[in-house]
Amino acid sequence: MIEEIKNLLSALAASPVVFWLLGGIVICVIGKYERKTLDRKIIAAYGFDESFMSLSDGEKLSKMFGVIVAMLRDLFAEDLEEAPEDPPRAAEFIIGVFAKKRYRKSILSDLAEDFALDIASGMSIRRARRRYWAAAVASVAPQAYAALKRIGVLGLLLEAARRFIGAS
């Protein structure tokens, strides 16, 4: 799962979508890059048709977010369709990002044990997954909140990215 997320993030980071979203505006503002050139890169990368060029900025953003959302949906749909008896991957990902590296594996394996026990006790998979989510959020919420108070939202995101990269 972590590998898949990393691949996805790598693909996004290397893609014109993120380039356009994060860097494109700045680059266009300072006049060193034609917006049309950026649009052409996006069209080539994602197979949009030429009508993309004539869309408003909002429509372009919407279309590109649609691609990202579809990619994420496909990623997490796999979760439900292929291995429902496994813990929710997205919840595991959240633990992987926010839990301290030192005990990350232990927390994940403890949660997995609880999940397996729930399933073995005859609990429905849906309910077991909900319980996993609740336990996962409860496990990282205090750390996330403390970090949020200490370093703010932007710092928290950067810290999560640093930990995520450091975990590889």
Added chain:
Amino acid sequence: MARVDELTLIEQATMLAIMRQHPNAYGVSIRDEIKTRTGKYYSFGSIYAVLERLEDRGLIKSREGEATAARGGRRKLYFTVTGSGHLALRASLIAVEAMREGLDLEGAWA
């Protein structure tokens, strides 16, 4: 007299749970032991935050155990109380007992 680490209530409970579960004290068993004996439920995040503090102070130590299928092939992390941990826990419990001694708590709040 050497300085002895002071312990909070949750730190006391965690160390006692580790001793009770020895040699099978890991995240799940520690949480369940505390829940069974005190009725208090702590998330793994809270449990491991306490374990981290205790381990950093040298009051407990950890070792990796076996991987099991029930845990998705992941290893357990077992905890044991160290010598200085025993001293700190004993001193902490004695202090609580000294404060409690002579008080009639039965119906104290009635």
